[in-house]
Amino acid sequence: MIRDTTWGAKLWATAVWVLVGFFIVNLLAMIATVVTSSFATRWLGTWLPVGWTTRWYASAWSEFQLGDILIVTFQVVGMVVVISGLLGVTAAYALARRDFPGKRLLVLLFLLPLLIPPITFGIPLATVLYRTGLAGTFWGVVAANLVPTVPFVILVMIPFIEQIDPKLEAAARVFGANTFKLFIHVLMPLLLPGILAALLLVLVRTIAMFELTFLVAGPTSQTLVVALYYAVFAAGVRAVQSIDAMAVIYMVTTLIWLIIALRFINPTQIVTRAKQQPAH
Amino acid sequence: MHAHVPAPAATAGPSLRQKLALRGFDAVTFLVVPAAVFSLCLFVYPFAFGLILSFEPKNGGWLANYQRFFSDAYLYDTIINTLALAIPVTVLNLVLAVPVAFRVRLMRRQRLLTTILVLPITLGTVLVAEGLLNYLGPQGWFNRTLMTLGLISHPLRLVHNYWGVFASLLITGFPFTFLLTLSYVTGIDPALEQAGATLGANAWQRFRHIYLPLLMPGFAITFCLSFVQAFSVFPSAVLLGEPAGTTRVISIAAYQAAFEEYDYSMASAVAMIMGFVQLAIVVAVLAARGLFYRGPATGAKG
Numbered sequence: 001m002i003r004d005t006t007w008g009a010k011l012w013a014t015a016v017w018v019l020v021g022f023f024i025v026n027l028l029a030m031i032a033t034v035v036t037s038s039f040a041t042r043w044l045g046t047w048l049p050v051g052w053t054t055r056w057y058a059s060a061w062s063e064f065q066l067g068d069i070l071i072v073t074f075q076v077v078g079m080v081v082v083i084s085g086l087l088g089v090t091a092a093y094a095l096a097r098r099d100f101p102g103k104r105l106l107v108l109l110f111l112l113p114l115l116i117p118p119i120t121f122g123i124p125l126a127t128v129l130y131r132t133g134l135a136g137t138f139w140g141v142v143a144a145n146l147v148p149t150v151p152f153v154i155l156v157m158i159p160f161i162e163q164i165d166p167k168l169e170a171a172a173r174v175f176g177a178n179t180f181k182l183f184i185h186v187l188m189p190l191l192l193p194g195i196l197a198a199l200l201l202v203l204v205r206t207i208a209m210f211e212l213t214f215l216v217a218g219p220t221s222q223t224l225v226v227a228l229y230y231a232v233f234a235a236g237v238r239a240v241q242s243i244d245a246m247a248v249i250y251m252v253t254t255l256i257w258l259i260i261a262l263r264f265i266n267p268t269q270i271v272t273r274a275k276q277q278p279a280h
Numbered sequence: 281m282h283a284h285v286p287a288p289a290a291t292a293g294p295s296l297r298q299k300l301a302l303r304g305f306d307a308v309t310f311l312v313v314p315a316a317v318f319s320l321c322l323f324v325y326p327f328a329f330g331l332i333l334s335f336e337p338k339n340g341g342w343l344a345n346y347q348r349f350f351s352d353a354y355l356y357d358t359i360i361n362t363l364a365l366a367i368p369v370t371v372l373n374l375v376l377a378v379p380v381a382f383r384v385r386l387m388r389r390q391r392l393l394t395t396i397l398v399l400p401i402t403l404g405t406v407l408v409a410e411g412l413l414n415y416l417g418p419q420g421w422f423n424r425t426l427m428t429l430g431l432i433s434h435p436l437r438l439v440h441n442y443w444g445v446f447a448s449l450l451i452t453g454f455p456f457t458f459l460l461t462l463s464y465v466t467g468i469d470p471a472l473e474q475a476g477a478t479l480g481a482n483a484w485q486r487f488r489h490i491y492l493p494l495l496m497p498g499f500a501i502t503f504c505l506s507f508v509q510a511f512s513v514f515p516s517a518v519l520l521g522e523p524a525g526t527t528r529v530i531s532i533a534a535y536q537a538a539f540e541e542y543d544y545s546m547a548s549a550v551a552m553i554m555g556f557v558q559l560a561i562v563v564a565v566l567a568a569r570g571l572f573y574r575g576p577a578t579g580a581k582g
Contacts, residue, residue: 009483016383019376024396027451029421030411031399037414045419091315093308100304106316113323115505117512119531120558121323123551124330127544147322150315179307208404210515215535229406232413232519240414247410251403258402267394268459 034251038244060245063238064227070253072138073223076213077206079142080149081199087146088153089195093187095154096161110151118148118211126215136218144212149202156201156269160194193264200261201269207254224250334549345549355550358530359557365442365517365529366510369449373457373506374499381461382487394462397455408448409519413439416447444520445527449510457506464498465491500569504562511558530554 038056040049060066091110095103113121125144126135134140164187172186210225217226228250231243300306337344349355384390400408416422416438423435438444468491476486514531521527534554538547 012379012483013383016379020380020383020393023454026415026422027396027400030408030415030451031403033414033421034407034411047421047424087315087318090311094310094312098304098306098309100309103304106312109316109319109324113319115508116555116558117508119512119514119534120551120555121327123534123538123547124333125322125326126538127333127548128326128329130544143322146318150318154315204402208402210404210406211512214515215538225404225406228410229515229519232406232410235413243410244414247407250407254402254404258398262395267391267398268463 031251034244034247037241038248040241043241056239056241056245057249059239060242060249063242064231064246066224066227066246066249069222069224069227072221073207073253075138076141076145076221076223077203080145080206081202083142084146084149084153084202085195085199087150088198089157089191091150092154092157093161096158097166110154113148113151114155118209119215121147122212122215125212129216135216136221138221140216140218141213141221141223144216145206145209147212148209149206152202152205153198156198157191157194160198161191164190197261197265197269200257200264204254204257204261207257224253330548331552333545334552337545337549338543345546346553348546349549349553354528355533358528358533359553361526362511362513362529362531363557365445365449365513365527366507369446369453369510370457370503370507373450373453374461374503376454377458377461377502378499380458381465382491384462385465390462394459397458399455400452401455405448405452405513405515406519408451409516412444412448412451412516412520416444439520441522442526445513445517448516448520449513453506453510456509457502460502460505461498464495464502467498468494497569500565504565507561507565508558511561512554530557 036049037043039052039054041051041053043049095107122144125147129135129140129144134143168186168190169182172182177185207223208225210229213223214226214229217223222230228243228246231238231246235243294302297306334345335342337348340347384393387393414420418435418437422438423432426432427435438447472490472494473486476490481489512531513529514535517523517527517529517532521529523532530550531554534547534550537543537550
């Protein structure tokens with residue numbers, strides 16, 4: 001490793017760490033503000049609240065009907081995870097194992113929903129879903145959320161499947177396994193870590209997916225993040241602490257899954273979608 | 281090889297199934313069909329539908345939506361408002377992310393830092409907006425700290441204006457840009473830098489003449505991805521900004537056309553314009569990338 005020992009280099013390194021520290025302090029202070037406020041009796045013009053209470057959680061729970069919203073959220077997320085797993089893994093297997101005309105076009109088709117921001121394709125998508133009457137329903141929300149998650153699973157799984165030796169599958173074929181048996185007995189056990197990682201990422205991303213759910217959800221099909229948006233949007237109607245209590249419930253819901261996900265994946269995977277495709 | 285030898289099998293010929301298998305189509309290939317059909321129905325079709333719908337306005341000729349957009353300052357200003365937010369934020373994120381990534385790449389234990397930085401991305405823009413409303417507000421800890429330190433005498437106005445949205449884009453955008461940059465920076469063989477150092481190049485020269493040319497394609501992609509994220513800002517522009525004024529971004533215009541005026545044709549036109557501006561910037565950046573070095577960055581042997 002190269003060691004720079006000049007004063008300039010040391011000063012530069014210190015400046016960079018101060019910058020990182022400043023960012024992290026502000027980030028954590030921002031989160032701490034929300035948590036503190038949710039436990040505050042009254043917090044105006046002082047460093048810390050006058051007193052502490054947990055009653056905002058009870059009031060937020062009943063005011064925002066969080067029980068119902070949480071059930072809807074987990075149903076939507078569960079459905080999205082299962083369907084994107086089924087569609088994504090099978091398609092990724094075909095793309096990883098076969099070379100056929102039009103493959104690059106297909107990969108581009110799966111890449112686009114990840115590169116185009118949800119609000120850009122969400123508006124035409126919502127228009128179509130409103131015309132077909134799906135918007136506002138549970139399945140409309142699931143369908144909209146699947147648009148970026150299916151390609152995400154495909155692109156995460158392709159490199160994972162490519163690294164499994166095709167000889168294993170050939171051996172299973174020799175012993176008379178059909179495609180279904182091959183999937184269940186040979187591929188599934190080998191692919192399980194990859195599928196788990198991909199689906200956990202889908203889960204975390206779907207809980208936080210605001211735009212698509214917001215554009216197509218109706219009153220009975222909104223998820224927690226959309227309900228939080230409406231609560232913040234109508235701030236002033238309700239106590240700030242009540243909204244913050246809801247925000248904390250949202251944070252806890254997301255972070256539990258993030259912590260579980262981080263046991264299986266590297267945090268950078270949340271941003272870098274998949275390994276770079278090798279140039280053909 | 282060139283002699284025409286009629287083989288007995290040639291009369292029967294390979295079956296259609298064998299012909300398809302030769303070109304790569306067999307039962308396994310067709311596993312891709314469900315996902316492809318799904319993508320066509322829910323991604324390609326809505327886009328095409330929206331494009332056609334945008335040329336079928338409620339009243340007026342086929343270009344009426346676009347004419348209305350580019351003649352009404354309240355509408356076309358949204359492009360300027362969005363660019364005024366997205367470009368400075370993206371440039372700042374990239375300028376901050378590069379030195380940090382260069383420092384972090386030398387770290388042995390990066391996981392704690394990357395985990396903290398992944399927090400705002402996971403929590404999402406709505407929660408960041410709610411947090412910043414409290415934290416940057418006139419009574420929030422940020423202003424309070426500055427006043428205690430004696431740097432300011434009155435609280436700065438940081439929410440419900442341009443700077444609130446700017447801060448939220450910084451807090452969710454910086455980790456995104458940083459983690460992407462880090463993955464590109466760590467992908468470059470350190471032997472190249474060591475060779476430069478052996479030949480007496482100082483840190484700046486090594487960055488300027490070794491890393492920068494190799495990283496240019498990565499930076500271009502990072503810039504594009506960060507830019508389209510910032511360009512499509514929506515919840516924080518409404519909650520933290522001034523949605524009728526300086527932070528009336530283009531996605532607000534599209535949303536209002538669709539869900540407040542119920543004019544889906546106009547909304548599709550705005551969405552198409554939004555997509556087009558993003559595409560134009562991305563193409564411009566990627567074209568500029570072509571001016572720089574292209575080639576292997578891993579220093580592979582042989």
